[in-house]
Amino acid sequence: MTAHTAALTARARRLVGTGGPKEDSAWLEHVLGWTLVVVVAMFVTQLGWL
Numbered sequence: 001m002t003a004h005t006a007a008l009t010a011r012a013r014r015l016v017g018t019g020g021p022k023e024d025s026a027w028l029e030h031v032l033g034w035t036l037v038v039v040v041a042m043f044v045t046q047l048g049w050l
Helices: 003-016 023-047
Strands: none
């Protein structure tokens, strides 16, 4: 791999990204996580497992 090809590959990776969660979405992860916890707790209590 030449230096030019390596530079283009690195630039493309920075532009495209990995498709994972962004740094700004940490609050969204927390909200969705706690929502899932509440929904599971409601489901468990409705079934009488608790």
